[in-house]
Amino acid sequence: MATESSVWNTCNYNHNVTFFYDLVGKNISVGWTPRDSVVIGLGLTLCVIVVLANLMVMVAILLNRRFHFPIYYLLGNMAAADLFAGVAYANLMLNTGPWTRMLTKEQWYIRGALIDISLTASVANLLAVAVERHQTIITMQLHSNMTKRRVVLLIVCIWVTAIIMGLVPSTFWNCECDLEDCSTVAPLYSRRFLIFWAVLNLLTFFIMVAVYTRIFIYVRYQSRSMSQHTSEMRHNQTVVNLMKTISMVLGAFVICWTPGLMTLLLDGLLGKASHANSYEKYCLVIAECNSLVNPIIYSLRDDEMRRTFKWILCCLCQRGAHQQREPSTVEINSPLPEETLGFVQKSAAQALCKTQDTNDKDGWTDPRV
Known part of the structure; x- marks a missing residue:
């Protein structure tokens, strides 16, 4: 018995x-099977859309000066995490099914690490956004006083943490030395690591929900104590609009990732008795859809983001048609405090491109001028 x-x-x-x-x-x-081919084809198509959509968000934040604030830099980093998730999911699609037999253990660990890194980066970004919003709103500010250097340092820390969490299973927390601890969803992963990772992420979700709940209660209380004709009321409404957008992003993230995390938690606790293999693929697809939801939320909730998207698409179409006009870099002068978030009047994409050519000022001209 001891020998065994x-x-x-x-x-x-x-x-x-x-x-x-x-x-x-x-x-x-x-x-x-034909079904497998259809699933992989649709999965890779989704990955391409996810990468392009989040790349557009990143370009919009880079080009539009109205988005040059810490909160938007963090949202841009969120888009980068979603883009990375699209790449990770595409790698998974190209190394699944019968192809799994051809993977070395190093390749298998890399496949899983990419997914782990994208989720950790997204969660860390959401937590950073929650802390930033709590700091600025409680102190009655529209944007954080955080310097660009600190924002860059924060973003670097987020990715370093994500990479470390992605490398943990392949370096020491796996089941190669304890076969009884092997997961059924990720056979080389330790079930104890899956429990730790799932609980850590779920706990982070609860913390963020609690932070946003406190912010909303505070903003609602402040709104009731202000006159509807004061500049403070307009400022507060702008804050509420941005908070709604961020909360939708958080809500979509929790809805899409909770089933997957619960699957990992059950697998870690129950092992084969959880029957996690029968539904883990569906949970992974739902989680990947989250990377496509965020750009949709930005375009529906933020008029300024939508205008920037239209401008980018307009100029790309014109460049593709080999027209002589070359789009210049978008630089928007900083607006008034209550307008900083970009909730401005709508403008057609063609008008935006035409404005770029007919004005010699820095960046776009405010459509109300």
């Missing part, structure tokens, strides 16, 4: 990926 226990606890570094899949009873497809 000793053999069982010996590290299994020489075994391949297939050994661990067979150990937990997770089947690897032998060949491609």
Whole structure:
């Protein structure tokens, strides 16, 4: 009995990926079915859309000076995390099914690490946004006084943390030395690591929801104590509009990622008894859809973001048609405090491009001037 226990606890570094899949009873497809081909085709198409949509958000924030504030830099970093998630999911699509048998353990760990990094970066960004909004709104400010250097340092810390969390399973917290601890969803991962990771993320969700709840209660109380004809009321309404947008982003993130995290938690706690393999793919698809939801929320909630999107698409179409006109960099003069968030009058994309050519001022001209 002691000999059997000793053999069982010996590290299994020489075994391949297939050994661990067979150990937990997770089947690897032998060949491609028409259904698998359709799923991968749709998945890769979704990844392309996710990458392009979030790239547009990042370009819009870079070009439009009205978005040159800490809160928008963090939202831009959120778009970068969503773009990274699209790349990670595409890599997963290209290394799944029968292709899984051809993966080395290093390649398998990289495949999982990319997903872990994208989720950790998204959660850390949301937490940073929540702290930034709490600091500015409670102190009755529209934007944080955080310098660009501090914002860059914060963004770097977010990605360093995400990379470290992604590398943890491959470096030391796996089940290669404890086969009883192998996960059924991710056969080389330790079930204890999945419990830790899922609980940490779910706890972060609850903290962010609590922070935003406190902010909304505070803003609502301040709104009732102000006259509707004061500049403070207009300022407060602008804050509320941005808070609604950020809350929609947070809500979409929680809705899309909670099923996946609960699946990992159940798998970590129950193992094979959780039957997580029967529905984990659906949870992963829902989680990936979150990376596409955020650009949609930005375009529906923020008129200024929508105008910038139209300008970018307009200029790309004109450049693709080999027209002589070259779009210049978008630089918008800083607006009044209550207008800083970009909730301004709508303007057609063609008018925006035409304005760029007929004005020699810095950046766009305010349509109300």
